[in-house]
Amino acid sequence: MNQTPLKSNSRLERILAAGQFAVTGEIGPPKSHDAGVIREKCSQLKTYVDAANITDNQTGIVRMSSIAAGILIRNEGLEPVIQMTCRDRNRLAMQSDILGAAAHGIKNILCLSGDHQSFGNHPGAKNVHDLDSMQLIRMFQEMRDNSQFQCGEEIKGGGPPLFIGAAANPFADPVALRPLRLKKKAVAGADFIQTQLIYDMDRFREYMKKAVDLGVTESVSVLAGVGPLKAAGMARYMRNNVPGMSVPDHIIERMEGAVKGISNDDKKARMQASRAEGIRICIEQIEEIKEIEGIAGVHIMAIEWEAAVKPIVEGAGLYPRPEVEN
Amino acid sequence: MGHILKTFEDGADGVLVAGCLEGRCHFQTGNLYARQRVEHVAELLDQIGLEGERARMINISAGMGAKFAELANEFAKTISALGPTGLKKKPASRELPLPSGKIE
């Protein structure tokens, strides 16, 4: 990686700057004000990941705010990556919230367009989209590097120290375009990228080759999205219903094969066998991903299965996480 | 469609629309448009609070006398079973409110 001075001094940034393979996790906040849920999930991820993302009203379903949950996990000793969508906030709220987050010591911010509210539990809500994710990245970059609000006014005392992230969906239509979009985000000011869940290694290798050729990986750290499958049904669902999700047949076959020979009535055994295979596949995929040029780490999305992160990180030889100096 | 609705408004309990056999329309697609409109009238009748079945389209050729009688009787039976719409019978020759105000 480059030798330039650190922008935020977050643990995630330090790991990447030191050339270490980074590991991030994900926490979905509760649909309540129960801080206990956050602490519980935090305890399952702590020490196994360098930082944990906290989603922001994902799929348009109202949950505890990302920033608030981020403060809670930071207090528990786990570094947050807060997420901010363009769907729910205008530029005033975005700048205001990031200043507040920075005041609480939060540094990593993932900038997203946001799932449309029609997917969620408040489909009649007005969506905002004052800015899009590209403009959001650029705005935060200018706040940090130029100490400037979006309107041009000076931020007295300097801008917040941020490590700016963006998302990438390598296989969504139009596929040829996606590496170019990645480049555009790099130019906008992204420091790191977390991709959508990857199950198709061949296609991902092609995508990363294009990204490397475009020079993207010289300025941006790409973390590949991985996630353990719970069951063959889940794999099929994702392939059929999530945009850009490419799940090869051999993965689905392996998941189906995992429960062969176990009686349909023994639900517990079937679940255990399925999940064990899902974790195995995830570990193998991480091993493959480590070898791809331009990859700086993995983003593990163990949706509602935070307990899976420990065996995955250990199984992939990524435990313990490295110490990095301040 | 306005004609069909006004017929119901005037008190008709059912309206049967006959068009040529599909594919044999002198005006090519006239009978197809007619079917679409009769279906739309049926939907309107449902929204008004009347049964959509009171408007029906049949396809028939001029030479199918016996078939026509059969379909007409069948329709009359359907309408009898549904009973009167409940709308007052109004004289067909009554003045309909005419549009006023010039359109250039």
Next chain:
Amino acid sequence: MIVADQKPIEDIRKMLKGKKKVLAIGCGTCVAVCFAGGKREVGVLSSAVRMATELEGEPVQIDETIVQRQCEKEFIEHLGDQLGEYDAVLSLGCGVGVQTLADQFPGTRILPGLNTKFMGGPTEQGVWEERCQGCGNCLLEYTGGICPISRCAKQLMNGPCGGTDEGGRCEVDPDTPCAWFNIWERMDALDIQDQLMEIQPPKDWSTSRDGGRRKIVRKDLQKPKLDEGS
């Protein structure tokens, strides 16, 4: 053009509850061309509502008329003579028409018979699609003639998002093409796709609805005022 469709008959029946005599007024311009409020549509809707109210036991007399344009004073002034005998007016004009009538005749209850939906046009017979939201600062030069504000569910300026479904469909509705998928295709066809690598800066929404009610004043077209004693 402005595109609207009729309110459901049940909603109109409820709106007219308690009224005995109503004048339905159609419009011969935009809503006639999208078959929501023209002469024929006024006839069909009035007939349907008369029947619905008669079946409820509270028949409403609905007379029918039409004007060329409901949005301009000159075309509706003459109605003033007739309105006295009616309890309410059911306007089958767009929202502009309803309000122009209401402003012109503040003593008469003007009710909307249509839901004004969008600015758009017919893409095929019987189908109208939204094309413009009147943002007040047209950016079609940057997007090859496809508007992301009216045709992208997230109004992205630097799209597409990650939710483009297979075949270039919007994740929100499989019937809706992803506007940005189309923009990239169009710019490619025009051989200017590389322009899309430039980052479009945040939009100034103050020219749009967000800035408040818009107004255009053309001094060159206003009625000249004669000065006293000049």
